[in-house]
Amino acid sequence: MKNIEKYKNAFVEALEIEEDEVGEGLVLGETSEWDSLGHMILISTMEEAFDVSLDAEWMSEFDSYQSGLKLLDRLGVDFVNE
Amino acid sequence: MTFISIEFLLFFAVIVFTYYAIPHRWRWVLLLAASYSFYASLSGYFVFLLLTSTAFSYVTGRLIEKQETKKQKKKVMLMGICVLLFLLGWFKYFNFVNDSVRAISAYLNWNYAIPYQEIILPIAISFYTFQAVSYLVDIYRGKLKAERHYGYFSIYFAFFPQLVAGPIERAKKLLPQFKTEQTLKYENLSYGMKRIAWGFFKKTLIADRLAPIVASVYDNPDATGSQIVLATILFSVQLYADFSALSDIAIGCARMLGIKLTENFKQPHFATSIGDFWNRWHITFSTWLRDYIFVPLCKGKKKRSEIYVAIIITFLISGIWHGAAWSFVLWGLIHGFYRVFGDHTKQARGKMASFTYLDRNPTFHKWVKIAITFLLVCFSRVFFRSDSVTAAFTNAKLFLTPSSWSPSGIIEAFEIFSLLDLAIFAFFFIVMQLFHHVERKNASTWNWLSQRPVFARYAVYVLIVVSVLVFGATGQGFVYGGF
Structure with a gap:
């Protein structure tokens, strides 16, 4: 499975939302599923999916679909040349 | 000397005047002396507990950094946190635990002999212990380098404006500010x-x-x-x-x-x-x-x-x-x-x-x-x-x-x-x-x-x-x- 698919699946699994709801417009706090507690579940799911560790500082940075991609990219997850 | 007193305002006015009058390289000495004097005026001999906790956290921070593996670093960090929490627990929670155990023992008709102990709570111990714990954890996580300068480190621990009741600051934010030469600004x-x-x-x-x-x-x-x-x-x-x-x-x-x-x-x-x-x-x-x-x-x-x-x-x-x-x-x-x-x-x-x-x-x-x-x-x-x-x-x-x-x-x-x-x-x-x-x-x-x-x-x-x-x-x- 490609990393971008793993990334989208993590949202679906953690936030219990439909696949077509996962996209660039997804922002923390703007849907009832992605609230502060859902965020903790999403972080755990991302950590397991990509074998990374996200601390509190990075967790605050991860506040949208897009910023999550950038953050994981910085941690060595390749979404382009895989 | 509490914040709400003429003594504190006079004390602080002298500190501000001297702070800007002396060269930057001596300011840490002034802040440290001011912080310990202020704490001693509030908490007397407990200033020695503050000194001990500071020295212990400084050494533990350096030790964490010196360890080669993550596992070793974690071990030293946990040891350090346990000691700091033991001190907090002893002074703040001993009688709470003791009284609770005594009450339970009395209820169950058990013999419990440890009487109430006269333990005075050192002012600010909860605040500086939390700052110390965050310092050790941040070094373990690689977010912070252990401070070399003992003077600056001691000010982080005892900075008198926030020593008594916070804000609880992180070393990463406070230490660089102490090291930067602050110029006198009207604003x-x-x-x-x-x-x-x-x-x-x-x-x-x-x-x-x-x-x-x-x-x-x-x-x-x-x-x-x-x-x-x-x-x-x-x-x-x-x-x-x-x-x-x-x-x-x-x-x-x-x-x-x-x-x-x-x-x-x-x-x-x-x-x-x-x-x-x-x-x-x-x-x-x-x-x-x-x-x-x-x-x-x-x-x-x-x-x-x-x-x-x-x-x-x-x-x-x-x-x-x-x-x-x-x-x-x-x-x-x-x-x-x-x-x-x-x-x-x-x-x-x-x-x-x-x-x-x-x-x-x-x-x-x-x-x-x-x-x-x-x-x-x-x-x-x-x-x-x-x-x-x-x-x-x-x-x-x-x-x-x-x-x-x-x-x-x-x-x-x-x-x-x-x-x-x-x-x-x-x-x-x-x-x-x-x-x-x-x-x-x-x-x-x-x-x-x-x-x-x-x-x-x-x-x-x-x-x-x-x-x-x-x-x-x-x-x-x-x-x-x-x-």
């Missing part, structure tokens, strides 16, 4: 003085004026339900004014030395939910709990129910941190319950708002949420304020009794004020609310004020200073100073 002096004056205003005109009135109800075993309701609401105002004043003075003093501390309050009584309340109340403590307790507890958790357990544990620790008594434990658990219940009923509450058309008027809906959150916070504070668990339950029952809320009963309960006290309190409470109103509209009341004509600006400054001098009440310690 820093001006802003700092205004924050200090505002702290004096809240402490002497709101908190210390309310303290004896609240105590007259909570110390009275025959207090009526309406008196408990009124006194609890007033206690919430007192606690906010008291603790935020302490932060204002700390932030103001530090700013006069060119150091920026973290804001600790964002009008918490205007929170729209309990989660929002904890983003606005004692912010540096909440973020500390989030980063060093809640987030590690949530690692690997993929169910809401598991996150709920982490929330309850975090709030339990928050309660225990506040005080060595079961009433504080219950207070923490109540907030944990609020948070979990709030999350669990989120959808149902959304439907309810829609059913009652509340959500069609967002402004009104927001104020309903603010009122409910404030009352929930007030209820929890019955446990915070009561002297024992038995008293807390009695008062909580009175608080929840519908007849306690009858308008006539509440009006009658205002008899706990003398007419003069009520007039003075009402006037200064309105001034504080106006300040908050401007802050909600403009982000910073001080910036807004600086854009007003000189006459209006100075009228406000004179009002603050003259009010403190004429009507200010003193003699009460800070509530959070005892933690």
Whole structure:
């Protein structure tokens, strides 16, 4: 499975939302599923999916679909040349 | 020497003058001497405990860094945290545990021989221990390098403006500021003085004026339900004014030395939910709990129910941190319950708002949420304020009794004020609310004020200073100073 698919699946699994709801417009706090507690579940799911560790500082940075991609990219997850 | 004293203001004036008069390379010596003198004036011989904790944390930090593997680093970090928590536990919780075990033993008819011990709680131990723990964990996580300069490290541990009751700062934020040469800036002096004056205003005109009135109800075993309701609401105002004043003075003093501390309050009584309340109340403590307790507890958790357990544990620790008594434990658990219940009923509450058309008027809906959150916070504070668990339950029952809320009963309960006290309190409470109103509209009341004509600006400054001098009440310690 490609990393971008793993990334989208993590949202679906953690936030219990439909696949077509996962996209660039997804922002923390703007849907009832992605609230502060859902965020903790999403972080755990991302950590397991990509074998990374996200601390509190990075967790605050991860506040949208897009910023999550950038953050994981910085941690060595390749979404382009895989 | 407490913050609210002429001695402190004179002491601080001398420190500020000397700070800018001497070269930067000697300023750490001045700050350290000032910090230890200030602490010794408050806590006497416990300054040696502060010195020991500082030296221990310094060495442990260096040791963590020297370890080669993550596992070894973790071992040293945990050892260091255990020692720091042992000291905190010994001084703060020994008698709490001892009394609890004795009570259980008596109930079970067991023989328990350890008597009550006379242990004095060293001032600020909860605050500097938390700063030390964050320092060690940040080094272990690789977020911070262990500090080499013992002098600067010691100031981080004992910086006198924030030593007594925070804000709880991270080394990463504070240490670089101590090392940077701070130049004398008018805006820093001006802003700092205004924050200090505002702290004096809240402490002497709101908190210390309310303290004896609240105590007259909570110390009275025959207090009526309406008196408990009124006194609890007033206690919430007192606690906010008291603790935020302490932060204002700390932030103001530090700013006069060119150091920026973290804001600790964002009008918490205007929170729209309990989660929002904890983003606005004692912010540096909440973020500390989030980063060093809640987030590690949530690692690997993929169910809401598991996150709920982490929330309850975090709030339990928050309660225990506040005080060595079961009433504080219950207070923490109540907030944990609020948070979990709030999350669990989120959808149902959304439907309810829609059913009652509340959500069609967002402004009104927001104020309903603010009122409910404030009352929930007030209820929890019955446990915070009561002297024992038995008293807390009695008062909580009175608080929840519908007849306690009858308008006539509440009006009658205002008899706990003398007419003069009520007039003075009402006037200064309105001034504080106006300040908050401007802050909600403009982000910073001080910036807004600086854009007003000189006459209006100075009228406000004179009002603050003259009010403190004429009507200010003193003699009460800070509530959070005892933690």
